[in-house]
Amino acid sequence: MIEIQLTVNGKDYTVNIEEDKRLLDVLREDLGFTGVKEGCSEGECGACTVIMDGKTVNSCMVMGFQANGSNIVTIEGLEKDGQLHPIQQAFIDIGAVQCGYCTPGMILSAKALLDKNPNPTKEEIREGISGNLCRCTGYSKIVKAVEKARGYEDES
């Protein structure tokens, strides 16, 4: 067992974990952030996407100890004062959610993109979510939702 410290959604945590535990399992099992989903366990589907120190990572591909000292954002951390993040709202309004299993990862990838590039083109959006598979929607509405949320920082 090793002890790691990390910040998740603005809160500090210290956890004792097995050396071979993945960040995905630390977040879900030890800390209860079950909005982080597991779809493939090998870095292909993006369902387990979280933002780690400003960059998206597949949490199934990051070992728990590698996250020691890092700052992590999961889908649970996007609401502010009971207000949905504009990307979350856009996903609802546009109908970009079907089964919802890809949705947390998809929204976090979109957030990481918009944080860096507030005004992406459609191509840049598609590129930005290219590591996230969705088996239900066919992506059109997801891209539309991100377009709608585009530039939200100017408004807020």
Add this chain to the structure above:
Amino acid sequence: MRMSLDIVGKNMIRVDALSKVTGKAIYPADVYMDNMLYGKTLRSKVPHAYITVNTKEAENIDGVIKIFTCKDVPTNEHGVVFKDHEVFCSKKVRRIGDPIAFVVATDIKTCDLALEKIKVNYEEIEGVFDPISAMKEDAPKVHEGNNIMYHYKLRKGDTEKGFESSYVIAENTYKTHMVDHAFLQPESGVSYIDEEGRVTVVVATQYPHYDREEIARALNISEDEIRIINASIGGAFGGREDISLQIHLALAAKEIKRPIKVVYSREESFISHSKRHPLIMKYKTGADKNGKLLAMEADIIGDTGAYASWATNVLRKAGVHATGPYYIPNVKVDSIAVYTNNPFAGAMRGFGATQPPIAYEQQMDILAEELGIDPITIRMKNMFKKGSETATGQILTESVPLEECLNKVLEDMDLNLDRKGAY
């Protein structure tokens, strides 16, 4: 009187959209309970073999609570139409991935260790992997009796006469492949005994009522002693119509009386659940000089793999849809489902209506080319309209807006050759 529509034609917000964008929606794997155990399934590594199973050594591993095999199941069978699946294989495995045993232990690592220690002796027998060979008299039998498990026949008019008067005839064979649903959330579930003593299974399923029926039957208890809680479903597309882990979980909770959780890996998900039926479609279509269809014969053979699942319904539907949306006066269709030792096939988006267009639409293009007319004209000439009679004798009296649809497509193709607005 025309009713006013509150929903149709309007954009509605999904009731579960909010919970899904906030990560609060609960899929079965998100359920964690006190005192919870974990379960894992041992699956066949070979496609066709007689088996004997020895769980002794695995049972002695620290942390293993119980290992379930066919001996523990009162009625060891299930299946949506035919009860041709076993909950755990008793004598024979019929495909790679057939369930043999179910380990319940304190944690997943112990489950994995136990799976390795279960001894399965496989006495391999010859398998059959393509439906054409499987139809032969002397082919290895997947179940008792013939491998041909369903034959749908459709006869209308006289195809021989129809071909005699045809100016062109196209004869071709088309094949489609197996498709996996690949829903994003692999199968998972949690079972426990609820406060009223009911065997409870939290699962993502397309058929909670079937699941309850199947569990009741396998465990030999009444349906009101069982509760299925349908959690959020991470995609399904037909792939969650058959039983996966429901009976294993229910059986274990009933015996052990503690919560038990199962989460399939992506690999186990692929190996265990159904596929879209691969079809072999032999078509013969004849038309007159002007492109009017006169006769069609189709032999459709569907590989349903080791189990029937929805094969009867899927192959019937493929047969019913064999002409496509075209009026043909003389039709003969034979649509057959065959057992093989391949992964089993079942429901998958379209249920048998998805594969035949590959064949009948190419037939249309080929006939058009031979006649020197364009692909649109030949379709316009033959397509169903209001009042048309289908090959099964149904008169289409309601909305048949095919012509309108094709005209609109043509119009938009001309106007928007840059495919404006398309993603």
